[in-house]
Amino acid sequence: MAENPIVNKSARVVVVEAVPARRMLLADVLRGMGYGSISTVNKPQELIGHLKASPTDWILMPLSSEHTVNGMHILKILTTYPSLNKIRVSMMFSDEEKIHIPLAFELGLLSCHVSQYNRESMTRDMQTLLFSLQQTNQDLTLVSANYLRNALVEQRASRLRLVLEQNLNEMYPADPTILFNLAKAQISCSLFEESKSTINHMELVSKKSNPLVLQLRKELEDADTHNQGAHGEGSGDEDEIAPIDPSTGYFFPQTKTNLLGLKNCVIIDADETTQYLAETLVKDAGIEDVLVFSDGKLAWDALKDKPEPDFILMEWVIPSLTGPLLLQRFRQKGFLHVPIVIISSDVGEDDLPLVSEMGVSAVIDKPIDQKSFFKSVVSVLQNSRRPHEQISLEQKIRQLLESGSIGEAERLWQPYRMDTRIPPSSQWQLEAEFMFYYERYEEACEFASNALQEFPSSLSLLNLLGKCLLKLGRYKMALKCFSRAQNISPMNIERLCRIAETQHFLKDSAGSAAAIKEAEHIDPNNQLIVETKANIALDNAEVKHASELMGKLESLRGVLAFMNNRAIALTRAGQFDDGITLYRNTIAALPGQWSEIHDSIAYNLGLAHARYGELKKAMDTLQRIKAPSPLLKKKANSLLDRLKHAATTGNALELIEASDTKSMDQNKVKARGEMLAKVELRKGDMCCYLVFQAGDAAASSRNLLNQLPVFAKMTDEEKSPETSTHVKPFKKRTN
Template identity: 30%
Template sequence: MHNRFENKGIKIIAVGSSSSIRQVITSVFKEFGYKNVTGVSSIKSALEIIETDSVDWVFTPLKDNDEGNVLQLLQVLNQYPQLRHTKVSAYADDKKHPLAPKCFEFGLFSFHCTALTIAEVKAELQKLLKELTDQNGDFSQISARYLRRYLDEIDNPEETIAFEKAFQEVYPGDTHSLLSLAENQFRMSDDDEAKNTIYQLNLVDPDCSETKNILQHYTGSDTLSSADQEIVAEKLGFNRCLIIDSNLKSADVVRKLVEDMGFNQVTVFDNPIKALPWLRKQKQPDLIISEWQLPILPGPVFLYKIRNRVKCKVPLIIINEEIEARETPMVQELGASQIVAKPIDPAQFQKAVVWTIRESITPRDPGIVKYKLRQALSQGDHHQVRLLKKTLLNNPRMTDSDRAIVEAEIAYENGCYIHSKKHAMEAIHHGGPAPEAMELLGRSLMKLREFDAALRCLQNCSFVSPLNVDHLCNIAECHLENGDNESFEAALNRARSIDDNERVAETEAKGAIQNGHTKAARKLLERLQSFKDVLAYTNNRAVTLIRCGNYTEGINLYKRALDSLPEGKKELDALVRYNLGLAYARHNDLEIALKELKKGENCKNPARRKKIRSLKNRIITSIEKGVPLVLKSTTENSEEQEKIRLQEYSQLEKDLNRQRPISRADYCLHKIYTTSLGHEVSEGLIQKIPSFNFRGKIKKDFRGLEQVPA
């Protein structure tokens, strides 16, 4: 994680009620090398600067003499994702100031008790900058340390336990948090939970001397008994584990580590081809640990087969020494929970295992929950979708872009493609994970038949995840729609070389129908369990062709679809004939339309049968009475709509070029820590929201003022 406060050119505002206080603060910052420090007299003045300039850090009193307070400032910053990078440090002369906890809940970066002398401010800033270096710029970790000191000062173990449990959901296995949690659990006489926390500490940081000190102080022994360890291991769900690694020495290291953690059934394979049939036949393990670079079958393909062929949904950890940062999205996208670097560090490995198992039981990590949400959506499990959506939207680790992606996924699966597109673009605008948002945007654009734009999005995703079969099939389909058969075949061959599965056969069938290879299409369709996507594709393309004036070509596409259907598929035949009859009817070829509808009217599906007969009767009435048949028209986009679309893509391109990635750490403790402490003091202050008109950074040039988005 990058520590941007190492950049001495960042914009800092020092708030002080008097010029002498402002002089002290600004002089100390400048002594540490910061060049761009502005002193103002009130929080209101700071907000006026933030309205039109990019500010990185505000150093301010908890309350000023102008009735301003830090809660107001933090409320404003939280309303605008573009201001998420602005950090607020507060100072006061009371180390137990009752307003401090609520400020941490709203995202306060740090809290300092100082008499505002040069020596004290310098000491506080020096301590904070050291924390920034030690934590590599992780603002949430630093805020947590300042909050712990405050809670220790007011001696509130119950509040500390609540905070540390919430913090563990975002930073599972964090040593400082677990130490604080264990000690306060012992203080509250919750010995069983404290031992559970100590066990996790021993796994993630076995050399931590403070763990032994806490145990010795509260139990009289510096180690857990073997009985205690077995109970906790069982409670965490450590039982069956599968390991795949061609390096037997490395596999043996992993095997010993998981056995030491309490796994009692460990199976090891040196070859993924041997592991796949074992997974099909045996009871699924609690955990899979696999090397990324495997013989015969590449890691991405093996992982794809585990998730999509074997339908194995258990948590999975990838181990490798050469996996690149750009490959991480692909690994996560394919369903891996964690990546552990080789050579294996026992403490980091055990921390990863504990986190992965915990996430499988009660998922909290946004990536894991989003993966489970996509599974539930594809399976039509509406109850699970509702639960997972609630979990995600209430999750303190969720960023604004994560929430937009969730809304886009749900909109897409419900056929609301305009909204899906809108939310995916919103996720990119908020600086979220570009590959994930771009992939979803690409799929949405395909449904909206904007294939050139979709292709650009999907090719971007394929660069990040070159072995993703679904991406390659979508790219192939875009080329097919654009009439580029050569590129269609190239993308399809790449997908087929990875895994010649049903998705590949489905895409190939679409191409065969479109290009008139009905015999080949029939053989491909016989391999499929469902024809839904193929027939939907055919209908959408035929409708578009007819709408664009290519009536004969659209009609012929329907006919090729009928010729491609395997024997005995009467219900699907009726569906295609209804669409074909409707196309004829729209073109006023009523007699031919009637003929097609009669061939499909005896289907078993009651809803389809009703639609066919209703259209047939309307056509008969129209013929008998000699009146035109009026059907609901389908219209093309207007010129104005096209102009709006071009503007959207122009804005999207700007967002991608200038986005500042937003991580969980940028939120400090906002959405992690919630408290009722200081409620009486803060309630009235929160309601007084100051006037704020965010306009972005204003840049002056020789023509005058030009507004530039922040």
């Protein structure tokens, strides 16, 4: 995405060196390479003070193992405080200090260098680092892994190298270069069968890797022969490195390494040949848990009550429950993160809008070609795990927001906002997505409306703007957005349900019924349709009918959300009695199997009475709550105590109003996002941090982390203004 400041020479660099001549040399080398913002400090202790006061991108420093505060302390501080997570460190090591290199990379080091303080060697080292950044498309994890790999090879730390290569393969599944290094690590650890499997997959992924495959096979043969000779074994006939099924021409490795990092996979296709080929290919990639279904209904019945699978391969035209319907049910169920790949030649132009809306990762034509299939799966997994391109990053952020993973969404949003190559209209759209999540609907509308001027047929924008307008009670405008989107993608059941509810709010019962009928024509047994009918029945005070419909639902989460939002909207519009009636009707309509939800609705009913001064009714309602949930019981008792105090003393009851709650919620969201940004730091966020663990091999090095210096969190005044970027929308002038 955004160009790294180290690459474009805009980095704010700090050089740490106690010897003045060396410090000047390092600074001069960097200036000669084009870096303009360079600060210098004498010792790591002084660097801590600099980090508190000044924005920094890149640190060049020696390990300084003899100092009270050393380079390991600095790396630990950078990984501990989210505000410092973007700073990268290049470190110089003396020959005696090289033993500490593995721990430094475990703590997030970018690059390691020999302590040779002469202009020629330092210039060459820095140019090599820049070249590595460019060759890896500025992927700092791969850059740091290259430096670490070289260090481990020099130290002959074969097992540590194998750990590194295995973890990299999980992050970059089936990348030819990663596979090459994994195979070499396996050979060095005498894991010959595993290396055969890795070499086979390397050849499968890319024709360009054939020379490297030949090199690896020669190394494997030599190592295997040497190993057998060392153990006094006869040479014998060797197993074929790449066994081939003569009937298909496909490679079938004998030993399977899980090269895709997937625990399970689901295949849905009525064609037995496709089933066999797809199952064989994914199992050959090391995925042992593979479920295969011949029709959509069997797949749905088997998966609907299970955890989200890791990967789904499915045909578009399948019996019982076709691809478009099954796909929507998966997403409605909450399978929001699983990559779904369609294997079909029957996906037409009219299907593409729905395919896009449902977040399908790829469409692969039949018949399956082994190499193109494998490459497509690899590409999908790479975009899912480490999205870098704009479209895949936007899709990933929306999935995270929809699933409530705000911390992770904000983490991905940060580099997106800073990328000047992304046009403002795309920035506004994501800004609108976040504003909707923060319940700042007016701002969300403004951002979405401006983006829609650039992308008038964007389904995601039309859906988002419609949802915002629906929240604001602007039903006619919301209906226009939903209808426009439905004309583009007419098979979307969720949107038809939104249209039905919107027309209900507009008192258009005929239009509402027509939208539901259209949805039922597409998928008559869809739970979302039943839920929508129950919502409308509740709002119409059709208690018996609502109860019958709710009894057919597998979850009442959507009904409760509708009831709460609707009741709040009614009371805000001055229709207090209607809001109270809706709560009561919902309680009365609860089927027997959902009786435990009674208390949560009763609490909201009591709160509504209290907010409008009906203290006795509020107390009567709250006293009937049995509340098996300790949290709900605590809330109910707390409110009940305040009600009794207000009734006894005659003092006004103080409740947190909606505007105050909204402000508090936003603060909680911000705090939670900051916490998750730290807690949920993932592999690849900071070079090899969390990718590589030195383990017991670095036991002596860990002594350098004793007496970690105190580092106070940066205050708002100490933070750089550049860390608070806000993209402002503008409205186009109309002539």
